[in-house]
Each structure stands twice: as structure tokens, then as C-alpha cells.
Amino acid sequence: MDKEQAWSDWIKERDDPRIAHTRPEALDDITVLDLSHKSFAGCYCSSMLSEFGAKVLRIEPPEGDFIRTCTPYGMLYKGEGLNYLTEGRNKFHITLDLKKPEGREILKSLVGQADVLIETYKPGVMDGWGIGYEQLKEINPKLIFTSITAYGQFGPMSQSRMPDYDNIAQARSGIQSGTGEVMPEGKGYDEYPWAVPTKAGPWIGWAQPATFMAVGILAALHWRWMTGEGQALDVATAEAYARFDDYAALWYEGAGVVAERFGSMDTAAWLYCFAPTKDGAVFLGGLRLEMWQAFADMVGKWDEWGAADWTNLTVFTEKEQQLKWAPLVFAETRKYTNEELVNMSIEYAQKGRLAPITPVVAPVCSPEETMKDANWLDRGIFTPVKDPVYGELIVAQAQHKMSETPVRTKWVCRPVGYNNDQIYSEYMNFDAAKLDELKKAGVI
Amino acid sequence: MAEKTWENYKEKKRSRPLPLKGIRVLEVCTLILGPAGPGFLAMMGAEVIKCEIPPLGDTCRDMTPFGYLFKGYGPVFTHNNPNKYWLGLDLHNSEAKKVFMELAAKSDIIEENLRPGVMESWNVGYRQIKEVNPGIIYIAKNGFGQWGKYAAENRPSNDGASQGFSGYAWMSSFPGQPPLKSRIYPCDDYGGLMGEMAVLAALHYRERTGKGQYIELSQSENIMRAMSWVWPYQQITGKTAMPAGNRDVSICPADTFYCADSAFVAIAAPAPEEFGGLCAAMCRPELASDPRFKDHLTRLKEDNATEILKIIADWARARTAEEIEEMAEKHGFAASRVYTVKDVAEDRHFQERGFITNVDDPLLGQYHTYEFPVMMSMTPPKVKWSVRAVGFDNEYIMAHHLGKSEDEIKQLYECGALGKWADVPGRRPPADWDGKAGLIVAGDGKDKEQR
Numbered sequence: 027m028d029k030e031q032a033w034s035d036w037i038k039e040r041d042d043p044r045i046a047h048t049r050p051e052a053l054d055d056i057t058v059l060d061l062s063h064k065s066f067a068g069c070y071c072s073s074m075l076s077e078f079g080a081k082v083l084r085i086e087p088p089e090g091d092f093i094r095t096c097t098p099y100g101m102l103y104k105g106e107g108l109n110y111l112t113e114g115r116n117k118f119h120i121t122l123d124l125k126k127p128e129g130r131e132i133l134k135s136l137v138g139q140a141d142v143l144i145e146t147y148k149p150g151v152m153d154g155w156g157i158g159y160e161q162l163k164e165i166n167p168k169l170i171f172t173s174i175t176a177y178g179q180f181g182p183m184s185q186s187r188m189p190d191y192d193n194i195a196q197a198r199s200g201i202q203s204g205t206g207e208v209m210p211e212g213k214g215y216d217e218y219p220w221a222v223p224t225k226a227g228p229w230i231g232w233a234q235p236a237t238f239m240a241v242g243i244l245a246a247l248h249w250r251w252m253t254g255e256g257q258a259l260d261v262a263t264a265e266a267y268a269r270f271d272d273y274a275a276l277w278y279e280g281a282g283v284v285a286e287r288f289g290s291m292d293t294a295a296w297l298y299c300f301a302p303t304k305d306g307a308v309f310l311g312g313l314r315l316e317m318w319q320a321f322a323d324m325v326g327k328w329d330e331w332g333a334a335d336w337t338n339l340t341v342f343t344e345k346e347q348q349l350k351w352a353p354l355v356f357a358e359t360r361k362y363t364n365e366e367l368v369n370m371s372i373e374y375a376q377k378g379r380l381a382p383i384t385p386v387v388a389p390v391c392s393p394e395e396t397m398k399d400a401n402w403l404d405r406g407i408f409t410p411v412k413d414p415v416y417g418e419l420i421v422a423q424a425q426h427k428m429s430e431t432p433v434r435t436k437w438v439c440r441p442v443g444y445n446n447d448q449i450y451s452e453y454m455n456f457d458a459a460k461l462d463e464l465k466k467a468g469v470i
Numbered sequence: 471m472a473e474k475t476w477e478n479y480k481e482k483k484r485s486r487p488l489p490l491k492g493i494r495v496l497e498v499c500t501l502i503l504g505p506a507g508p509g510f511l512a513m514m515g516a517e518v519i520k521c522e523i524p525p526l527g528d529t530c531r532d533m534t535p536f537g538y539l540f541k542g543y544g545p546v547f548t549h550n551n552p553n554k555y556w557l558g559l560d561l562h563n564s565e566a567k568k569v570f571m572e573l574a575a576k577s578d579i580i581e582e583n584l585r586p587g588v589m590e591s592w593n594v595g596y597r598q599i600k601e602v603n604p605g606i607i608y609i610a611k612n613g614f615g616q617w618g619k620y621a622a623e624n625r626p627s628n629d630g631a632s633q634g635f636s637g638y639a640w641m642s643s644f645p646g647q648p649p650l651k652s653r654i655y656p657c658d659d660y661g662g663l664m665g666e667m668a669v670l671a672a673l674h675y676r677e678r679t680g681k682g683q684y685i686e687l688s689q690s691e692n693i694m695r696a697m698s699w700v701w702p703y704q705q706i707t708g709k710t711a712m713p714a715g716n717r718d719v720s721i722c723p724a725d726t727f728y729c730a731d732s733a734f735v736a737i738a739a740p741a742p743e744e745f746g747g748l749c750a751a752m753c754r755p756e757l758a759s760d761p762r763f764k765d766h767l768t769r770l771k772e773d774n775a776t777e778i779l780k781i782i783a784d785w786a787r788a789r790t791a792e793e794i795e796e797m798a799e800k801h802g803f804a805a806s807r808v809y810t811v812k813d814v815a816e817d818r819h820f821q822e823r824g825f826i827t828n829v830d831d832p833l834l835g836q837y838h839t840y841e842f843p844v845m846m847s848m849t850p851p852k853v854k855w856s857v858r859a860v861g862f863d864n865e866y867i868m869a870h871h872l873g874k875s876e877d878e879i880k881q882l883y884e885c886g887a888l889g890k891w892a893d894v895p896g897r898r899p900p901a902d903w904d905g906k907a908g909l910i911v912a913g914d915g916k917d918k919e920q921r
Contacts (some may be wrong), residue, residue: 033587033597037596037617037684038616038617078668078671095765095767097699097720098719098770099775100770101707107720108699108703108706112701158472159847160475176804178845179475180476180479180822182822184819186799189744193718194806197806197809198806200809200813200814201653202726203809203811204653204811207647220646223734224644227641228638228696228700230696237663241510241663242846244666244671245846248489248490257847257848257849258476259846260845265823265825268825268843269841269842271811272549273534275811275814275815275838276837277545278812278815280540283538288653290648293536294533294536294544300630300648300650307649311627313533314529343537345536375624386627388632389635390633393636393697393704396636397704401620404618404619419702420702422701424691425664427615427686428684430675431672431675431683
């Protein structure tokens with residue numbers, strides 16, 4: 027065993043994203059049809075698979091999918107919306123009108139050559155077109171047919187007319203209601219319109235269900251590898267996101283307590299909060315008693331706070347205790363800058379009374395600071411993708427470092443129908459004349 | 471048709487197999503980022519052996535909301551650790567290391583969330599394990615990965631640190647207000663989920679080639695991956711991406727509104743037919759063709775978005791959340807009250823789908839919890855049983871998996887390799903445990919499906 031080499035060097039030599047292009051891809055035997063419609067979740071799900079090497083045919087109506095227009099402040103870059111630019115990655119973009127019988131026949135031929143299908147239409151729409159799971163499995167019994175929607179494929183709300191959006195999933199999950207600033211006593215919405223249930227800014231109500239589905243797809247592929255069986259998968263976005271509500275369901279089930287907003291403190295943990303500093307805020311974490319003691323020591327309060335006598339961290343998570351201790355902690359953190367506090371914790375890990383135990387101290391960054399942080403730049407998250415259509419573009423990538431089959435982003439996006447000729451020739455054997463005819467008929 | 475596919479889904483769960491049946495996972499994880507991932511695999515049928523350092527085990531065992539323990543365990547812990555087998559193995563001990571390596575040789579996947587290099591310093595790291603099991607899929611999850619400046623500084627991390635480091639908290643607050651921490655642990659949970667993406671992709675690759683591999687995962691990098699437009703926006707404009715409270719700056723209209731009954735309702739209506747429906751519901755059909763609002767890209771522009779959101783806010787303020795939900799259904803746009811956890815638990819739709827599921831555990835009794843959220847028509851995932859005391863399944867694992875005799879097991883206890891729970895909250899079995907319920911006796915045929 028080559029143990030002489032330090033671990034970090036040894037592994038970096040094998041999983042640095044800089045060498046990803048020299049490595050094989052885990053899913054390059056898998057073909058995915060992404061028919062998603064008005065849904066970033068569908069696009070994100072197929073992106074996940076494509077980063078591991080799956081061949082994804084992104085199928086849009088001839089005019090392009092509405093989701094392309096969902097872009098911050100209506101901003102376009104080289105004609106494309108910014109969200110779609112990030113999740114068009116690695117896919118072959120083709121058009122097909124599924125409302126036309128001829129379009130559906132083409133889809134059926136593609137299904138015969140595919141492993142996975144992703145769709146986000148309201149339940150019943152695909153069935154109505156004759157291309158639902160029961161119909162397509164006749165063509166390809168090994169097909170993994172997946173639907174990501176607001177309410178899922180069955181259950182009383184499944185026939186709802188309401189579409190699926192990120193902010194709706196977040197609202198319906200029970201998570202938004204318990205996140206946000208606490209309304210000061212005696213005050214109301216008009217005075218404090220920010221002290222309300224607050225959703226996450228990023229599209230986590232779409233990205234997370236999409237990732238759950240991608241994980242489900244891989245489990246279904248494993249099952250198919252063992253048995254040869256395909257199946258249908260169903261994700262409802264609010265349910266998927268709710269699954270991340272780590273303690274609230276059982277707290278309500280056991281004690282009837284509804285988790286309420288607690289600002290940037292933490293109902294279920296101490297030491298665990300954002301704390302104000304001279305120049306912003308830091309996160310403080312100390313989920314073991316010794317880490318909380320180390321914090322007290324680090325800010326010079328070991329004796330005054332009686333840290334040596336603390337024996338039980340659970341007591342500190344009680345609400346009254348948190349409200350008592352938080353102002354004392356914040357009074358200390360306000361004396362320092364973010365950088366000073368971070369460095370204090372790193373030094374404490376080396377020289378402190380409880381070293382190597384040290385509290386977690388992390389700066390609360392703007393995403394601009396994040397994007398300039400040398401640590402993340404070195405690790406390849408923000409390495410621009412060199413795209414022949416869109417130029418050098420920064421989309422987050424290389425989040426999985428792997429020694430054999432690392433993820434990679436090969437290109438960012440393509441305009442509507444960009445790969446029609448190539449893909450229809452490859453999969454359908456259509457020649458130029460046939461393609462022209464289909465274009466004129468509005469099928470592609 | 472979809473009705474046929476999903477007919478009697480809840481009942482089917484009892485009789486159908488699970489998709490990851492036969493996959494063995496060895497977990498050396500604490501808190502949330504680590505255990506959540508193998509928890510997902512366990513709900514899909516993988517056999518997850520959770521190794522904890524006795525007698526206290528996972529730090530999360532007594533992590534409680536305001537001091538509340540659910541049936542003796544921290545609810546975060548119970549939520550993230552279903553369907554697992556519980557091994558109390560002190561990896562500082564040399565005999566324990568041998569046991570660990572024997573188990574590693576018979577496992578498909580190893581998951582750990584220690585700081586970089588710790589497993590290797592214990593001689594149970596990837597370089598050691600791949601010698602005895604070249605097909606092993608090994609994932610290490612933590613704040614900063616295995617290399618780079620922060621990893622070299624050996625910084626500890628938490629979910630909250632990642633919410634800060636990534637800009638996620640910054641983007642999740644109201645303009646002019648300090649960055650807001652989420653009530654949940656999105657970076658832990660999402661990191662855990664993303665880890666399984668890599669693990670299962672690696673499993674697929676192993677099935678094709680026989681090759682295992684090493685995976686490293688940073689929770690901060692994984693939440694950054696989910697932040698879409700923020701990065702190209704900053705690159706292209708040279709400006710910092712700014713938070714917008716509950717308003718979605720990429721979808722218009724999409725925001726949360728305050729209603730007449732003091733409830734909050736989220737509304738989204740960006741597509742032409744949806745926006746038209748909302749305008750009709752507001753009895754303002756002319757807005758749909760107003761030049762400021764006529765198409766989505768125009769409507770998204772700052773001034774126009776501010777204007778239309780103000781119009782909707784005034785309208786919503788005069789109605790109850792329920793009235794708005796009814797109008798959304800009628801007119802085909804999206805609206806939902808901001809649900810509390812009580813609303814989720816009592817929602818008939820979630821119940822009928824089996825997302826709110828009933829666990830019947832031999833130790834903790836019956837309770838409702840959230841099901842694994844991917845419904846699979848042939849192989850429905852499920853929560854089968856709950857958490858256990860530290861070292862609860864030691865004898866079963868030693869005898870059944872490693873063929874250890876009673877004497878050998880006794881010696882492992884005596885030398886301190888194996889251990890069980892301390893008699894403190896979150897670590898020990900429930901007070902009313904009869905000393906038998908839930909125990910698996912090797913070879914008695916009560917296999918994992920029934921437990």
C-alpha cells in the first residue's frame with residue numbers, strides 16, 4: 027500500500043476535477059428522455075443524470091419550453107434565460123409536438139430506444155395522449171417512467187388544475203411556515219413585513235424533489251439490472267421537500283407542538299445560530315458540550331460564565347436558556363470581525379484549553395464572496411464551462427469528486443431544437459427531406 | 471391509466487420487495503449530513519449497519535427541539551435513521567478495527583462523515599479497505615472535502631456553516647435584513663441526498679465493470695450546485711445576487727401574500743394561461759394584455775414585477791387564503807396556504823398517498839412519520855422500523871454476518887471492541903423495553919423484512 031504519500035495529496039491526485047475529462051462516466055450506457063414542461067425540477071433531474079454521463083434528449087415543444095423564460099428580472103444572456111442556461115447542461119436539445127399524433131409516434135420510437143423518461147405534465151395528460159406509462163410499457167417493458175408534479179399521480183389532489191412551482195412546494199411543505207424572523211411583540215405585518223414565514227431564495231423546492239427523483243431512478247436502474255423490470259416513479263414536490271423537515275413532524279406527532287419561527291437561532295440545537303459581528307455575521311456551531319465550552323473559552327468567558335461546571339448541553343437548547351444566552355454570546359461576537367472570529371477558532375483548535383476541540387465559526391457570505399473564495403475556486407466549483415455557443419460561463423459544477431467516474435459539465439445549454447438534425451438522424455434515421463417536412467408540419 | 475399503475479399503492483407496500491435489497495452499507499456517521507444518506511438507502515431496502523462509538527454513539531441522539539425527546543430519542547435522529555442495524559464498535563480499539571475490516575470486506579458501500587484522514591489514521595480508511603475489497607464504494611462527507619485550504623486547516627463544519635459559506639442564507643432573506651438561517655438543515659440533508667446520487671451512480675458503474683471507487687462530498691459545494699442563476703448572473707453582470715424575500719425574481723407573479731384571515735398564501739401564475747386565470751380571478755382581465763404585463767419576460771422586469779405584485783397583494787389582503795385556493799383551482803393558477811407542520815400531518819391528500827405513514831415499531835410503538843418521497847410502482851420504499859439503543863444489534867451482526875461464536879463475542883466485549891449504550895437519554899432502550907422486543911436472533915428466520 028502506498029501509504030507514504032499524505033492522504034490529501036493521494037486522493038487529490040485521483041479526484042481533482044481538473045482530470046475529470048480523462049476518466050470514464052458512470053451512466054454512459056443510459057439514455058434519458060426529458061419531456062419536462064414548465065418545470066425546473068424536470069430539467070434539474072435530467073441534469074443530475076447527465077453529469078454522470080447519461081445521454082439526455084431534452085424534448086421541447088417546437089416553440090421551446092416556457093421554463094426558458096423563467097429568468098431573474100427577465101434577463102437574457104445570448105438569448106437564453108439564466109436558470110435554463112445552468113440546467114440545459116450536457117443535453118441534446120430537440121423539439122417535438124406531442125399534441126400532434128405524428129409527434130407521439132416519434133416519441134414512441136424514441137421510448138423504444140430509451141431507459142428513462144422524465145415528464146412533468148399534470149396527471150392524465152400523458153395518458154390522454156396515449157403515451158402514459160401503461161401505454162409506453164407495452165413498447166418498452168424495461169422503461170423507467172418518472173413524473174414530478176405538484177401533487178403526484180394519485181390521491182385526492184392529483185386531479186387538481188393547479189400547476190407546480192417552487193414557491194408553492196416550499197409553502198406546502200410546512201418548512202416555510204417555521205422559517206423567518208420572529209414578529210416583535212405587539213407589532214404587525216405592516217410595520218414588519220419581513221417578520222413572516224420565509225421561503226428559501228434558491229429553487230430548493232424544485233432542485234431537491236428533482237434530486238430525490240434522480241436517486242429513485244438510480245435505485246430503479248439497480249432493480250432493473252437485477253430483475254429486468256421497469257417501473258413508474260412518482261414524486262410530488264411538496265412531499266419531497268417536506269421530507270427534509272428533520273424534527274417538526276415527530277415533535278408535532280409526539281407533543282402536538284407546531285414548530286414556529288425562531289429567527290436565525292435554532293429550535294433544536296445549541297450552540298447553533300447566526301451571530302452579529304463588527305462587519306456582518308458568522309455562524310456559530312457547537313453541538314457537543316465541549317464545543318460550547320470551547321466557545322466560551324475562546325471569547326474569554328470561561329470563568330465568568332462558569333463553563334467548567336456545565337455538564338449537560340440539552341439544558342441549553344430549552345427556549346428560555348437560548349433567549350438568556352444568545353444576547354451574551356452576541357455581545358461578544360460584536361467585538362470582532364468575521365475574519366477575526368474565524369481565525370480565533372482555528373487558533374483555538376491548536377492552542378486552546380480544549381484543543382483540538384473548537385467551535386464551528388463560519389462567515390455568512392454573500393454569493394459574491396462565495397464565488398471569489400480561493401478554496402472553492404481551487405476545488406473547481408466555479409471553473410467556467412467553455413461552451414461553443416455561450417462562451418465561458420460559470421455554472422456550479424464538479425460537486426461530486428470521484429476517483430473513477432467523476433461528474434462533469436461538458437456544455438451548458440443549447441438553443442431550442444439545436445440538435446434536431448443530429449438526433450433525429452441518429453435515432454430515427456430521418457434524412458434532410460423528412461426533417462424539412464416535419465418542420466413544415468410543425469411536428470418538430 | 472395512472473390510476474391503474476398506482477392502484478392500492480399503500481397496500482402494495484406490504485407485499486412488494488424494495489429496490490436496493492441485497493446491498494450492504496457500513497455507516498460511520500453522526501449528526502445529519504452523514505446519517506441522512508444511508509437513511510435514504512435504508513428506506514429503499516439497503517441493509518445499513520450503523521457503527522457508533524459506544525456508549526454514547528451519534529451526537530444527534532439527544533438533539534432536541536427545546537429539550538423535547540420523542541419516545542426517548544431526539545426527533546432529528548429518529549427522522550434520519552430508519553431501518554438501520556445498530557452496532558456499538560469502538561474504532562479506537564485494535565480488535566474493533568479488525569471487526570470493522572471483516573465487515574468492510576463483506577460490504578458494498580462505506581459511508582463516513584469524519585474530518586479528512588481520520589478513518590485512515592485509525593487504519594480503516596479507503597486505502598486500507600480497498601486492499602481487502604477492491605469493489606468497495608466509499609463516500610466521505612463533510613464541510614470542505616478532503617483537500618484544499620479549509621480541509622488542510624481541519625476546520626469543523628455544520629449545516630449552518632454551509633448556509634453561511636455558500637451564500638444560501640444570504641439569498642434566503644428579505645432585502646435590507648440580515649441573512650436568515652433556515653429552520654431545517656438544508657445543506658446537511660441535501661448533501662446527504664446528493665451523496666447517494668454519487669453512490670448509486672458508482673454502484674451502476676460497478677455492476678458494469680466490477681470497479682469500486684472513492685467519493686468525496688462537501689455539503690457547501692452541493693448546496694451551491696442547487697443555486698442555479700446566482701453564479702452566471704454574478705459573472706455576467708459583475709453584481710452581487712441580491713435576496714428578494716418571498717418573491718421569486720425568476721417567476722412572475724410568484725410570491726407569498728398576507729390574507730384577510732391573517733394567513734399567508736403562496737401564489738404563482740407565470741404562464742400565459744395561468745396569468746390570465748389570475749387576472750380573471752381578480753376581475754381584472756385587462757391586466758393580461760397591459761403592456762407592462764403582457765408576456766413573462768416583460769412582467770419580470772423590476773418595475774413591472776413590483777407593480778403587479780402590489781396589485782395582487784392588495785387583492786389577496788381582502789380575501790381569505792381558502793378563497794384564494796378555491797379561485798386558483800377554478801382558474802388554473804397555483805396557490806397554497808403556507809402550511810404548518812400540523813396542516814401537513816392532517817392533509818388528507820398526503821395521508822391517502824401514504825406520505826404520512828404509520829410506523830409500527832416493536833420498541834417505540836405506533837407513530838406517524840413522513841415516508842420516503844419517491845413512490846415506486848414495483849418496489850415501494852418505506853419506513854419499516856425505528857431507531858435503537860447504541861449497540862442494540864451487536865450479537866446479531868457478529869453471529870450472523872461474521873460467524874462469531876458466543877465466546878468470541880464475549881471477548882470482544884471484554885477487550886472493549888464492542889459496547890452498548892450508556893444509561894442516559896437518547897442512548898438507552900425505552901424504559902418499558904422487555905429486554906427482547908426488536909432483537910433479531912441469528913437464524914430464527916425473522917429477517918430484516920419483518921423486524
